[in-house]
Amino acid sequence: MLVLRSSPASPFGRKVKIAASLLGLSERIQIVDAETLNPEDSLRQQNPLGKIPALILENGEVLYDSRVIVEYLDFLAGGNRIYPAGEARFTALRDLALADGIADAALLQVYEGRFRAQEKHEPKWVDHQAGKVERGLAFAEAHLSTPAIALHIGHIALACALGYLDLRFAGRWRETHPKLVAWLADFEARVPAYGKTRVTA
Numbered sequence: 001m002l003v004l005r006s007s008p009a010s011p012f013g014r015k016v017k018i019a020a021s022l023l024g025l026s027e028r029i030q031i032v033d034a035e036t037l038n039p040e041d042s043l044r045q046q047n048p049l050g051k052i053p054a055l056i057l058e059n060g061e062v063l064y065d066s067r068v069i070v071e072y073l074d075f076l077a078g079g080n081r082i083y084p085a086g087e088a089r090f091t092a093l094r095d096l097a098l099a100d101g102i103a104d105a106a107l108l109q110v111y112e113g114r115f116r117a118q119e120k121h122e123p124k125w126v127d128h129q130a131g132k133v134e135r136g137l138a139f140a141e142a143h144l145s146t147p148a149i150a151l152h153i154g155h156i157a158l159a160c161a162l163g164y165l166d167l168r169f170a171g172r173w174r175e176t177h178p179k180l181v182a183w184l185a186d187f188e189a190r191v192p193a194y195g196k197t198r199v200t201a
């Protein structure tokens with residue numbers, strides 16, 4: 001059995017769970033919740049960076065981060081399933097980088113609120129991160145919002161980044177990105193694991 005250390009709200013952990021489901025590997029993975037803020041949690045021994053997701057293999061080796069884990073799952077499933085082969089791979093990887101960058105920048109804004117007292121919040125930093133989310137969404141709205149014929153890792157990551165904006169930023173992105181709203185609805189209809197991994201708090 002593989003063991004996935006994650007937490008329900010993590011957009012990166014959600015990406016791994018959805019990929020596992022699409023690849024038919026969910027039954028081989030036990031999910032063990034991790035508390036990234038708890039120094040007693042074994043996560044910091046498993047991943048020195050103390051980040052989720054981390055995947056513990058049957059031989060005890062641990063893989064991180066989410067990109068590496070999903071590539072490993074793709075390999076287990078025969079390869080080139082959600083990481084396409086040939087030239088298409090690089091477009092998928094670019095889309096993945098964009099979507100993960102949106103999630104990273106969103107997460108950093110949330111952490112500013114979580115780790116610093118209100119009076120110490122640095123608006124310049126928060127705005128800097130918000131700009132990445134805004135520009136990333138604008139690019140995705142213009143270029144990535146056509147429903148895909150074959151889903152790849154970039155699509156899964158984008159759906160998870162948008163889901164994180166729904167969860168932590170009250171879905172405000174929906175007001176200004178109608179094509180992405182339609183794109184996400186299509187994704188959810190095609191990928192039942194998306195709805196199953198949704199959290200609301």
Ligand SMILES: N[C@@H](CCC(=O)N[C@@H](CS)C(=O)NCC(=O)O)C(=O)O
Binds near residue numbers: 012052
């Ligand atoms: N690039 C990493 C990002 C992982 C990440 O930032 N995870 C967050 C939770 S969503 C985390 O573990 N934060 C705790 C920390 O940074 O200490 C990946 O793709 O796995």
